Amino acid sequence: MLLSVVAGALWAMLPAYVPNNAAVLAGGGRPIDGGRTLGDRRLLGDGKTWRGTAAGTLAGVTLAVGLNAVAGLVGDATGVRLPTFPLVAAFGLSVGAMVGDVAASFLKRRSGRQRGAAFPGLDQLDFVVGALVCGFLLAPTWFRVTFTLPRLAVVAVATPALHVGTNVVAYRLGLKDEPW
Known part of the structure; x- marks a missing residue:
């Protein structure tokens, strides 16, 4: 039972876990905020781009x-029933992760933090909140079936550890300027 809950939760969040990493690899280009400021601070900064x-x-x-293509095979091999993703849910989780990250960047700028500065808690869960909200808004029935309370609890506990771990790896590989 515990394996099923953990595996299902992490599997369901994979489309939300990957976008920020892909954005780092593909980033660059025109900033979303176009260089605009609010008061004396940038709205988002150069790190949030349309391409990323x-x-x-x-x-x-x-x-x-x-994941949809292999869910049955992986599920049969592990004995765990894994969720599949309607396209609208996949889009909601993915774009929601990006929206959450952009919203956190806005909050960081408003609080006076520079690009890359740590903001504990927000840094680890911004994309999760965005993904879950957008996933719910775009695919509410799928969301309710997929994200049960036990799975949401796993996401809340596991995500900060996974986020810190992947950021440390990206930092050591030279893909990020800071390990958070």
């Missing part, structure tokens, strides 16, 4: 399509 956002969203949706 589009690439991240596309990566998440593409991953969901791939």
Whole structure:
């Protein structure tokens, strides 16, 4: 039972976990905020780009399509029933992860933090909140079936650890300027 809950939760979140990493790899280009400021601070900063956002969203949706293709095989091999993703849910999770990250960037700028500065809690869960909200708004029936309370609890506990771990790896590979 515990294996099923954990595996189902992490599987369901994969289309939300991947977009920010893909955005880092494909980033660059025109900033979403176009260089605009609010008061004396940038709205978002150079780190939030249209190309990164589009690439991240596309990566998440593409991953969901791939997961759909193998869910039955993986489920049979592990004895765990894994969720599949309607396209609208895949899009909601992926674009929601990007929207959550952009919203966090806005909050960081308003609080006076520079690009890349740590904001504990927000840094680890911004994309999760965005993904879950957008997933719910775009595919409410699928969301209710997929994200049970036990699965949401796993997401809330596991995501910060996974986020920190992947950021440390990206930092050591030279893909990020800071390990958070």
